[in-house]
Amino acid sequence: MAKAKKPHSIGETLIKPCLVSCAGILLGESAVSKMKQVSLSNDTVKSRIFDMSCNTKSQLLAKVKASPVFAIQLDESVDVANLSQLIVFVRYVHDQSIEEDLLFCRPLETTTQAADVMQLVEVTQFLEQRNKGDLKAAVSDEVFQCRLAFLADMFSHLNELNRKLQGVDSDIIGHRDKVNAFVSKLELWRGKFETGRSATVFPTLARISETASGVSDVLKNEVIIHLNRLLDEFQHYFPDFKSDNPMMVDNFPKEAEDIEEQFLDLVHDSAAKAVFAEKSLNAFWATMHGSYPRVAVAALTLLVAFPSTYLCESAFSSMVEIKTKSRNRLIDLESDLRCTISKVEPNIEALVKAKQMQKSH
Incomplete structure (x- = not known):
């Protein structure tokens, strides 16, 4: 249930009735009476999920303590109940490989006020734009269409880079190489645009400019300025990426x-x-x-350093599925979230030995 991100109550209302019915059809009434004794109440399911979460967490901490180095990454987001949730991941060395897993998830006492402010600003800007009478004229303008086409192509390239930087089992050196390659491409594209050879790089712009009067000198200068600013931004955010390989002996x-x-x-x-x-x-x-x-x-x-925020973003997506509007009173998400996304499997045999059979009341 936790892995499927489902409410704990379906154990009693859905899963157990199905199991009882199957037992009666396949095994007879004696099996039905035994199956009815299995407790799948909301509290029991919650308790078992908590036990499995504690077990996997203990295994994880043992691995982290045995690792020669480790790194942590943390981020926070607001859930459906407007409660800030802090998620922390750990990356460590184990069994001749680098592994990463959820360290913990904790609710924060305050909400994310900055996110609330940004949402208000976006709505305000949208309403102001809708009230402009010249919006249709601006969209129909050929220069505007060419600018929009260039941005569409540029964001397509940026999205491609973003996809390359996502996923598990990556490292900061590989990301460094991908970013350096993209910066080199920006320099190449700038040169192609200056010499009129950008059709393959910016296909949408090339298609729109054919139906318009072509790319004007003003627009060409704007594109070159934009590419230069992108290069400056990459160099600002990644100042050390152009340096020598850190793994060189020198x-x-x-x-x-x-x-x-x-x-x-x-x-x-x-x-x-x-x-x-x-x-x-x-x-x-x-x-x-x-x-x-x-x-x-x-x-x-x-x-061992985290190359991106991919894990946190994936965890927040799982959090949204776990804590829905119908489960908005759920505050402690760590147990369910750990059972959902953790790569460490709980030791079921040890957990079963620690428990005694409980009859359903």
Whole structure:
């Protein structure tokens, strides 16, 4: 029920009646009486979900404590009851790989006032725009259409980059490479636009400009200015991405001479080269922790960092499905959320041994 993000009450109202009916058809009345003794009440289901959540959390904390390095990421959002929920994820090294999981979810005492303000501003701007009498004329203007077409193409490229930066099992070095590639593309597109070779890069603009009077010099200058500003923004938000690869031996701290020597031992290790060819970057360095601990820790410190907010965003999507309008009194989401998204499986056998059979009242 927790994995399916369903209300706890369906255990008693839906699942148990189905089980009783199936038991009667397949196994007879003796099985029906036994099935009726199984407790699936709202409180029982909530208690079992809490137990499984505690069990998986204990396993997770043990893994994090055993990890040579770890990183945390946190974000907050407002649920359907206007209650701020803080979500924290942890990324750590375990079993020769880098893993990530939900650390905890806690309700906050205050609401997200900034989000409320932004919603008010957006509505106000929309109403002001609807009251403008020249809106239709602006949309029909050829220059406006070309500007809109360019923005459509540009956001298409940005969305493609955003998709590449999403997903699990990624690392900050891979994201660094993707961002650097996009910055190089911006420089290429700027050059193509200046020389009139941008049709393949901005197809919507090319199509609209064919029906219009072409791309004017004014619009061309606006596009070039916009691309220059995008380049400035990327360089502002990612100032270190153009620097040398942080994994180069020359970039290790000068006082850490033993790391440099250990790194050179690794470079000339034929067995390590074979492992590198077979495994991902994260798995390779997690594997090397036993043989080359100091170099591996230096590498894992970079790789264990969260490259994006994808996990938090996914968790908030699950939170919306769990806490609906019909369940708006649900305050503590951690147990349900952990059972929904955690990669750590609860130890059911240990949980069952700790419990005694309870008859339904």
